Amino acid sequence: MAQKPSIPKGTRDFSPVEMARRNYIFDTIKKNFRLFGYKQIETPSMENLCTLMGKYGEEGDKLLFKIQNSGDFLKSCSDEELADRNLIKLTNKMCEKGLRYDLTVPFARFVVQHRNDLQMPFKRYQIQPVWRADRPQKGRYREFYQCDADVVGSDSLLNEVELLSLIDKTFGELGINIVVKVNNRKILTGIAETIGEADKIVDITVAIDKIDKIGLDNVKAELLEKGLSQQAVAALEPILTLTGSNEEKMQVMKEFLKDSATGQKGIEEMCEVIGGIDTIGHKADMEIDISLARGLNYYTGTILEVKAKDVAIGSITGGGRYDNLTGVFGMPGLSGVGISFGADRIYDVMTQLELFPAELGQTVKVMFVNFGTNEALQSLKYVKALREAGIPAQLYPDNAKMKKQMSTADSDNIPFVAFVGESELGKDAIVLKDMISGEQQTLTLGETIERLS
């Protein structure tokens, strides 16, 4: 009995049309990464589990896909251990490798491993799939691409300005209206200090990161639950509900944070970043957003996030500065800043707003109809010449009914069909039909190339 074919849940096949659209996004991002001087690297899909474990929290460890050791994977498991069924312990013995969960930890591992070959500051980009054993749901997949750009080995805030400029240019070219939200972890730290809850900084940032999702009241309730005083939560409220222009927000913040050295430093950094991008110019809205924390605790300075203005969807790009990414691999004190484009969400936004160019569906520019052996071979010579001239072209491989051949041209959105029949044989003559206008002309090969270039 034949198997009914299917793929694992949370994974996807991509059809030619989907691939053309995905490539449009990847190519735009990649082109800009290169224009900005980021250099591409790739790392293996599998990392040693010890590289990955403990880097994404306890929850993250569970979401790692683990690869069973080859050969006798029970080799290191005693009978007692098997009988004991301690999953974590047994996994460690049965699996040495896992699929990468993001591109950041492999990048940190790469930098430390190749430190002697890298010139700092090192600007890298990386576009590869990552895997997470998350519960699949709409817009969330178990295999998806990340598109990351990072600079390590430079403290300069001009790197942040450059990343904002990169975001601005890339989304401008994709045609997506965005707002870039900017914050600074030092401001968050300063706020925690100012309200007298410095040791609750993690709870505070995690809670206020949720403000868009669960609302102010629930955030306040959560903070009280975490043990913040009523007084501290009350003091925090005006900060959480801050409004106005960037300048107005900065004014309020400066005053609020005047007794926190860290907070002041955060304000200073923010001014430099926003001032810098304003100086060189941008099309996208740049908005200071004090509620932005992005959950991740490794950010130490600038935090940023991109939202599409015309579609209700989560962030489509995010990033920030971190000061100790490589410490865990034995290389402390390396500062870096980076962003990650969320290609899948960008795809969803562009689909919803119908931003993909229509010609992406096209395969070739011209299809030659197959009238039989001699005509087909003559056509293949023309097809070869067209390809040499850079024009995608093909011959229908079979001498099928005209209707079937034409329906292929139709369903593939091929804009021109060429006929080389018996009467064209032995002459430099191609009958070229424009599939849109229906217009039909007899041309030489040279004229055909010119027409289709």
Place this chain on the structure above:
Amino acid sequence: MAQKPSIPKGTRDFSPVEMARRNYIFDTIKKNFRLFGYKQIETPSMENLCTLMGKYGEEGDKLLFKIQNSGDFLKSCSDEELADRNLIKLTNKMCEKGLRYDLTVPFARFVVQHRNDLQMPFKRYQIQPVWRADRPQKGRYREFYQCDADVVGSDSLLNEVELLSLIDKTFGELGINIVVKVNNRKILTGIAETIGEADKIVDITVAIDKIDKIGLDNVKAELLEKGLSQQAVAALEPILTLTGSNEEKMQVMKEFLKDSATGQKGIEEMCEVIGGIDTIGHKADMEIDISLARGLNYYTGTILEVKAKDVAIGSITGGGRYDNLTGVFGMPGLSGVGISFGADRIYDVMTQLELFPAELGQTVKVMFVNFGTNEALQSLKYVKALREAGIPAQLYPDNAKMKKQMSTADSDNIPFVAFVGESELGKDAIVLKDMISGEQQTLTLGETIERLS
């Protein structure tokens, strides 16, 4: 204690220079796939193990990387089964998914699963990594890319002619001198019939596939060992040592196979394929090679393989026609033909022959030196304008010592360095230095763009 970072054996990190070179190969292949009208698809890295198991022989099953089920992976294993340590049985219970081993089986699965959305003939290309738990050795990796093009749903031998043309064009552009070896499975079948050993066709093809590696005597010994008669092996010898031009070989083969209908059909197909590519023209050598079998038993017609002429290395591309690839997934009788470019070996050949263009090492066209905040912001405005004009450009992010900044330009092979110092501030003036000639000029932004375009 910090971990000493490393990657799993048989896997690789790719540095920016390696990536530039790999992209050069992938981009050339991809460009030609598109010019020839192949449409790109992608399939998930993970397939259900039932899709993969049994498709690559018993040895292949062992080389599949299996992914441990998430959550309680021991759920379906009884205590008795665990104690029993039957590895195959336990793997089936602990792992539902595996990493793809090639692109052919996932493609077959794709075609069957999406049969209602695909118009036949369907020409697809696919460039993705595959994984094999092989013993790593020089030139053999556990993660590597395959670059496949296939047409399914067409019996026309013009598809073979097109694939030969694609091979010819692609390697011509990469600058690799090749010989394309062509055979036909039906000829091999005919030979087995003619020497009276039709049931030994698999042994015969496997054995003669090794003729280059182990030599004629060992092949003969192996055939005798497999149970072929002395007489049959003797009858086979002139075929194995066939020499001369394609025409001469065909003459001998025609005579030899005159009593085998299948053999005659093979000759006919071979004539059509070689005749077709000769008619449309080619630069590479096309050589009939009766010893070519490629081990794989799913080929039913044309078999082809590409060798680099100037480097001693295995085949760098291979493929052939198959008639029942999708049968195992419930869709019998679909004929197809395809090829697979071996990107890693092509990389090795090009490295050895120094065929990569020198400019692949470059990151940006121009680097602006950083003289401090004001100069840097002015420089960033110029950098932005250059990028808008499509010129990769960057600013050194830190106000570091000139020597350090210049050494970055040097080690990144950046051909131009730009200076915007105090005396250039507030003017439309950029001091541009050609790093090769050492020549230095003061230009306007417009002139700089023109110079670097």
